[in-house]
Amino acid sequence: MTATTASTASAPPPAGAAPASQPASAPRPEPGALHGPVLQWFHEHARDLPWRRPEAGPWGVMVSEFMLQQTPVSRVLPVYTQWLKRWPRPADLAAEAPGEAVRAWGRLGYPRRALRLHAAATAIKERHNGDVPKRHAQLLALPGIGEYTAAAVASFAYGQRHAVLDTNVRRVYARLVGGTEFPPGATTAVERRVARELLPDEDAEAARWGAATMELGALVCTARKPDCGSCPVAALCAWRLAGHPAHAGPPRRTQSYAGTDRQVRGRLLAVLRDADGPVPQQRLDAVWHEPVQRARALDSLVSDGLVEPLADGLYRLPQT
């Protein structure tokens, strides 16, 4: 509520300029002191994203959550729009071959998500009368839905009270409450407890809180260049109060890509996506020079159900 855009908030120092160490126990902000400023900030700065509009419905929310798993909003937007136009209900997607989902997925990456979304739509049609289920446990039982996505759909689509703990929220809490720049590699029990404790009591407000903290992490409390001057809770932030200490502990491992099986898989699948029908092995062989790795990548795609082998050395996207 109060405008906390204090000009005293300074940009974090470059990594390496570690300040003096401080006691590990900075006073934890009271939940009530955080809710107002963050929710007000969200009210003023939330992006107008299609899956946040009422007309998106639970299916729209669910599709967006699948696509946004590890993929930036800017790249999801056009695919999301086409997807919902083509398959406005789960049953519409379930009625098509899984390969069509893989094709429409385009270059969003991690194409197994497309397969799982198709499988989830099929399960929704068969087990839930074609409606995206409301209960967290039912959502969690669907293919491709884990702890985060189940909470996100239950919260954003149905207004329920669930702790939504994605990479944005984890980073916000690590800084705001934990006083450290980044959260641990894997989600911990302590993080879940903090998330539960900070969750507002009322359903609707809790749902807005989840979206607001995610948005804060996406727009202000970013990984590379946090804009503390624009943060509604900078005055309460343990990390800022400690002088923006640099990341301690082991370096976060970065994933390689060039030369890996993933790159080969990506190239193979791109050929099949862009082809109308079955493709001869020869065309797949052209995407990678090394035959052993090439064969391994193709085998793994078949094993994943992303590619269907036919007779005579032909391959295609899965029809069944």
Add this chain to the structure above:
DNA sequence: TAATCGTGGTC
């Protein structure tokens, strides 16, 4: 638990 799974933008 840690490794695996795509792709493209940013600094």
Add this chain to the structure above:
DNA sequence: TGACCAAGATT
């Protein structure tokens, strides 16, 4: 320029 990062799930 290449390392880092992006609304995770699965095994």
